[in-house]
Amino acid sequence: MMSTDKQIKPKLFGLTVSPPTQRRWMKFRQNRRAFYSLWVFLILFVLSLFSELVANERPLLIKSDDGFFFPIMKSYSEESFGGDFPTEADYKDPYVQELIEERNGWFIWPPIRYNYTTISNDMEGEAPAAPSRHHWLGTDDQARDVLARILYGFRISVLFALILTVLSSVVGIVSGAMQGYFGGLLDMIAQRVIEIWTSMPQIYLLIILSSVIVPGFWTLLLLLFFFSWVALVSVVRAECLRVRNMDYVKAAKALGLSNLAIIRRHVLPNALVAAITFLPFIMASSVTALTALDFLGFGLPPSAPSLGELLQQGNNNRHALWLGLSGFVIIGLLLSLLVFIGEGVRDAFDPRKAAVE
Amino acid sequence: MTGKPFLTVTDLSIDFTVGSRVTNAVKGISFDLSRGETLAIVGESGSGKSVSALSLMQLLPYPTASHGPKSSISFKGEELIGAIDRRLREIRGNEIGMIFQEPQSSLNPLHRVSKQINEVLIVHKGLTQAAANRRTLELMNLVGIRDPEQKLNSFPHELSGGQRQRVMIAMALANEPELLIADEPTTALDVTIQAQILELIQDLQKRLNMGMIFISHDLGVVRHIADRVIVMKDGEVVEEGTNQQIFENPKHPYTIELINADPSGEPNKPDPNAPVIVETEDLKVHFPIRSSFLRRTIGYVKAVDGISLQIKAGQTVGVVGESGSGKTTLGLGLLKLVKSQGPIVFMGKAIDGLNSKELRPYRAEMQLVFQDPFGSLSPRLTVGEIIGEGLELHQPNLSEEEREDRIVRALEEVDLDPEFRHRFPHEFSGGQRQRVSVARAMVLEPAFLVLDEPTSALDRSVQSQLVDLLRDLQNRRQTAFLFISHDLRTVRALADEIIVMRQGKVVEQGSADQIFDAPEEAYTQSLIAAAFDLVVKNKEVIAD
Numbered sequence: 022m023m024s025t026d027k028q029i030k031p032k033l034f035g036l037t038v039s040p041p042t043q044r045r046w047m048k049f050r051q052n053r054r055a056f057y058s059l060w061v062f063l064i065l066f067v068l069s070l071f072s073e074l075v076a077n078e079r080p081l082l083i084k085s086d087d088g089f090f091f092p093i094m095k096s097y098s099e100e101s102f103g104g105d106f107p108t109e110a111d112y113k114d115p116y117v118q119e120l121i122e123e124r125n126g127w128f129i130w131p132p133i134r135y136n137y138t139t140i141s142n143d144m145e146g147e148a149p150a151a152p153s154r155h156h157w158l159g160t161d162d163q164a165r166d167v168l169a170r171i172l173y174g175f176r177i178s179v180l181f182a183l184i185l186t187v188l189s190s191v192v193g194i195v196s197g198a199m200q201g202y203f204g205g206l207l208d209m210i211a212q213r214v215i216e217i218w219t220s221m222p223q224i225y226l227l228i229i230l231s232s233v234i235v236p237g238f239w240t241l242l243l244l245l246f247f248f249s250w251v252a253l254v255s256v257v258r259a260e261c262l263r264v265r266n267m268d269y270v271k272a273a274k275a276l277g278l279s280n281l282a283i284i285r286r287h288v289l290p291n292a293l294v295a296a297i298t299f300l301p302f303i304m305a306s307s308v309t310a311l312t313a314l315d316f317l318g319f320g321l322p323p324s325a326p327s328l329g330e331l332l333q334q335g336n337n338n339r340h341a342l343w344l345g346l347s348g349f350v351i352i353g354l355l356l357s358l359l360v361f362i363g364e365g366v367r368d369a370f371d372p373r374k375a376a377v378e
Numbered sequence: 379m380t381g382k383p384f385l386t387v388t389d390l391s392i393d394f395t396v397g398s399r400v401t402n403a404v405k406g407i408s409f410d411l412s413r414g415e416t417l418a419i420v421g422e423s424g425s426g427k428s429v430s431a432l433s434l435m436q437l438l439p440y441p442t443a444s445h446g447p448k449s450s451i452s453f454k455g456e457e458l459i460g461a462i463d464r465r466l467r468e469i470r471g472n473e474i475g476m477i478f479q480e481p482q483s484s485l486n487p488l489h490r491v492s493k494q495i496n497e498v499l500i501v502h503k504g505l506t507q508a509a510a511n512r513r514t515l516e517l518m519n520l521v522g523i524r525d526p527e528q529k530l531n532s533f534p535h536e537l538s539g540g541q542r543q544r545v546m547i548a549m550a551l552a553n554e555p556e557l558l559i560a561d562e563p564t565t566a567l568d569v570t571i572q573a574q575i576l577e578l579i580q581d582l583q584k585r586l587n588m589g590m591i592f593i594s595h596d597l598g599v600v601r602h603i604a605d606r607v608i609v610m611k612d613g614e615v616v617e618e619g620t621n622q623q624i625f626e627n628p629k630h631p632y633t634i635e636l637i638n639a640d641p642s643g644e645p646n647k648p649d650p651n652a653p654v655i656v657e658t659e660d661l662k663v664h665f666p667i668r669s670s671f672l673r674r675t676i677g678y679v680k681a682v683d684g685i686s687l688q689i690k691a692g693q694t695v696g697v698v699g700e701s702g703s704g705k706t707t708l709g710l711g712l713l714k715l716v717k718s719q720g721p722i723v724f725m726g727k728a729i730d731g732l733n734s735k736e737l738r739p740y741r742a743e744m745q746l747v748f749q750d751p752f753g754s755l756s757p758r759l760t761v762g763e764i765i766g767e768g769l770e771l772h773q774p775n776l777s778e779e780e781r782e783d784r785i786v787r788a789l790e791e792v793d794l795d796p797e798f799r800h801r802f803p804h805e806f807s808g809g810q811r812q813r814v815s816v817a818r819a820m821v822l823e824p825a826f827l828v829l830d831e832p833t834s835a836l837d838r839s840v841q842s843q844l845v846d847l848l849r850d851l852q853n854r855r856q857t858a859f860l861f862i863s864h865d866l867r868t869v870r871a872l873a874d875e876i877i878v879m880r881q882g883k884v885v886e887q888g889s890a891d892q893i894f895d896a897p898e899e900a901y902t903q904s905l906i907a908a909a910f911d912l913v914v915k916n917k918e919v920i921a922d
Contacts, residue, residue, distance in 0.1 A: 267753050272754055273756075273767070275746040276767060277737065278771060
C-alpha cells in the first residue's frame with residue numbers, strides 16, 4: 022500500500038525542510054530581483070559585521086623578529102616594538118612603522134586603514150577633504166574617513182532595524198491576533214488605546230525624551246519600539262477578524278483544538294503573509310527613523326558612526342558633494358534592497374501565485 | 379414557433395493568455411438561435427459554457443481573452459466580435475439582457491432596487507425619472523414581486539434570494555431585449571424558489587417572444603425548460619440536438635454520463651439493534667437579539683426550536699429545508715459548537731453540560747464536513763497537515779511514520795492520490811477538496827459525522843461520486859451521519875430517516891420512504907414537487 026511513498030525529504034542548506042517551505046524557497050529564487058537583492062544585502066551585511074577587519078587603524082597582523090602580533094585582538098604598547106613609551110603603539114606613526122621594519126617586520130593592513138573614529142592626517146587639503154587615494158570617499162568635516170564610517174554606520178543601522186523589526190512585529194502580531202480572534206470588549210478597548218497612542222506626536226516625544234535620557238543604541242531602540250509596534254496590529258487584526266469566521270476555523274474547533282492552537286495554526290499563518298509584506302517596510306522605516314533622529318542630532322552619540330549624521334554633515338557642508346552623495350547612495354541602496362527582498366518574500370508566501378515550474 | 383435564426387455563432391473560440399500560458403477555454407463552437415426559442419448549454423464547471431455566454435455580449439476581459447480568426451457572432455446580421463464599444467454598450471442591456479447566477483453579488487448593495495432598474499431605462503431608453511419609475515413598477519409586477527411599491531425602496535440585502543433574482547430578471551427585461559442570456563439563474567436558490575423562477579422565466583419568454591440561452595449544469599432544469607440542447611465538455615460541443623433527442627436518445631457517452639449523474643442508490647439500512655450514537659430531545663438554539671446601545675437582550679432568534687432525534691450506528695438522518703430553516707444550526711448545536719439547550723446524549727454520555735475543555739475528548743468521535751469546499755480548508759496548510767491535525771491532537775503518541783501512514787490511508791479511503799498530501803488546497807477542484815474534508819473528518823474514525831450540505835457546491839456527476847463514497851464509508855465504518863441538505867435527490871440517495879425543517883421547527887419527520895412516497899404536510903409536498911418535477915405546488919405555504 023505504501024509503495025508510492027518513496028518521498029525523500031527535501032533539503033535546504035543541509036537542513037530538512039517541509040515541502041511547502043522548499044516550494045516557497047524555489048519561488049523566491051525565481052524572482053531574480055529579490056534573489057540578487059538578498060545576496061547583495063547579505064554580502065554587505067556580513068562585510069559590515071566584520072568591519073573591524075575591513076576598516077581599522079591597526080594592522081591585522083604584524084610579523085617581526087619578536088614573533089607575531091595581532092593588534093586587532095590585543096593592544097600592544099610601543100615598548101613591545103622597542104619604542105620609548107609604555108602607551109599603546111600608534112601604528113600610523115612613521116616612527117613605529119620604522120621600528121618594526123628595522124626588526125625585519127612586515128604588516129598586513131586592512132583594505133581601509135581607518136576606523137570610524139580615526140582622525141586622518143594624510144588627506145589632501147583641509148577637512149572635509151575630497152576623495153583621494155587614501156580616502157576613497159573623502160573625509161567628513163572632522164577628518165574621519167567617510168567609507169569607514171559608512172561601513173560601521175551600515176552595521177549599526179541594519180542591526181538596529183533588525184532588532185526593532187523583530188521586537189515590534191512579535192508584539193504587534195501577538196496583540197493583533199488576540200484582538201482579531203477574540204474580538205469583543207478586548208478588541209474595543211485595545212483599539213481605542215492604540216488610536217490614542219498613535220495620535221501622539223512621536224517625533225516631539227522622542228526629541229523631548231532624548232533630551233532627558235542620554236540617547237544610546239538601546240535607549241533609542243526602546244523609544245522607537247514604543248511607537249513602532251502598532252504598525253502591524255491593524256493588518257493582523259483585520260486578517261484575523263476575517264479568518265475567524267471561516268469554516269476551517271470551525272472545523273478546527275470541531276476537532277477540539279484550543280483557542281491558542283487555532284490561532285497558531287490556522288489564524289496566524291494567514292495573517293502572517295499580510296504581516297510579512299509589511300516587514301521590509303517596517304525595517305526600512307526603522308532605518309529611516311534612526312537616520313532622521315541622527316540627522317536632527319537627537320540620535321546616537323556624536324562619535325557613533327551613523328548614516329543620519331553623515332547626511333547632516335552633507336547638509337552642513339554643501340560644497341563637499343561627496344558627503345551628501347555617499348550618504349544618499351548608501352541609504353537609497355539599503356532601502357531599495359529591503360523592499361525588493363520584501364516583495365520576493367511576499368510573492369513566495371502567497372500560495373495563489375503559482376510558481377512557473 | 380421557430381423562424382429564421384437571429385443569432386448565429388460560428389466557430390467561436392476563446393483563448394485566455396496569461397503571461398506565456400495560453401488556455402483554450404472554448405474551441406470552435408457553432409450554434410444559432412431563433413426568436414421564442416430556448417437553447418440550453420449544459421456542461422460541468424470549466425466546460426466553457428459561461429465564457430461562451432459572456433462572449434456574446436463581448437464582456438470578457440480583453441485582451442487577456444481573445445477570439446480565433448474565424449470566430450463570428452452575428453446578431454441580427456451584425457457582427458459583434460470587434461464591434462466598437464459604443465455600439466456594444468447600446469446592445470448590452472437593451473437588445474441582449476443577462477441574468478447572472480448570484481443575485482447577491484450582481485446587485486449593487488448600496489443602491490435601492492428602484493434606482494438600479496431605473497438606471498437601465500434611463501441609459502438606454504432615455505426615459506425621464508417619472509417615466510422610468512412607472513415602467514419599473516410595471517416590471518416589478520411583471521416579475522411577480524409582492525407589494526412592489528414597498529420593495530422598490532428596499533436595498534438588495536432586505537430582499538430574499540428569490541426576490542433578488544426577480545429583481546435581476548426585471549432589470550434584464552427592462553428594455554424588452556430580443557435575446558436573454560440566463561447563466562445558471564437558479565443554482566443559488568432553494569428548490570421551491572427555483573421552481574417559481576423557472577416558471578416565471580418560461581412565462582416571460584413566451585409573452586415577450588425572446589430568444590433565450592439558458593446555461594446550466596443541472597440537466598433536470600434543462601430538460602424542463604429547453605427546446606434545444608448543446609452539451610459542452612472542455613470547450614467543445616460533444617452533442618447537440620432537440621430536447622427530446624438529447625434526453626431520450628443521447629448518443630455521446632458524456633451526455634449519457636451527465637444524464638445518469640443524479641445521485642442514485644439506496645441508503646444504508648441500519649441494523650435495528652445497532653447502538654444509538656446520538657440522541658437529543660427538544661433541542662433549542664436561541665440567539666439573543668441585543669439592543670444596539672446597552673446591549674440588553676430584547677428577544678431571541680429561534681434558529682432551532684425543539685428538535686428531537688436519534689441516530690444509530692450506520693444510520694443516516696437527513697435534514698432538509700430551505701435556507702434559513704435552521705438546519706445548519708441544528709448540526710452545530712448537536713456538536714456543541716454553538717450554545718444549545720436540551721439534553722444531548724452522545725454514546726451513552728450526557729454532553730450537554732460540558733465546557734469546551736471537557737468536550738475535547740469527545741471531539742475525535744464527532745466530526746463535521748462543510749458545504750463550501752473553498753472555505754473549509756486552511757489555505758496555508760498542506761493537505762497532509764490538514765488531515766494530520768486531528769491525529770496530532772487526539773492521538774499524540776503516534777510516531778511520525780504512523781501518523782503519515784494514517785494520512786495516506788485516509789486519502790486512499792476517499793480515492794485520492796496519497797501524494798496529494800504535500801500539496802495545498804487551492805490546487806484541487808471542488809470535488810477533490812470535499813474529499814479532503816471528508817478525509818480530515820474520517821481519519822479520526824469518528825462515531826458521528828455531521829455533513830453540512832457537502833454536495834451542494836459541486837457538479838452533479840461529482841455529487842453522485844461523493845454520495846457513493848459517503849455511503850460506502852458508512853457501510854465500512856458504521857458511522858452515524860447527520861446529512862444536512864436542501865437537495866432532496868442527494869438526501870434520497872443517502873438518508874434512511876428524514877426531518878423536514880422550517881423556521882427552526884420540524885414540519886414532518888419520519889422514514890425516508892414515507893416522506894418521499896406519501897408526504898403528509900403541504901410544505902413537504904411542495905418541496906418534493908419542486909425538487910423532482912420542478913413545479914410549483916401549494917403556493918400558499920412557500921415563501922417567495
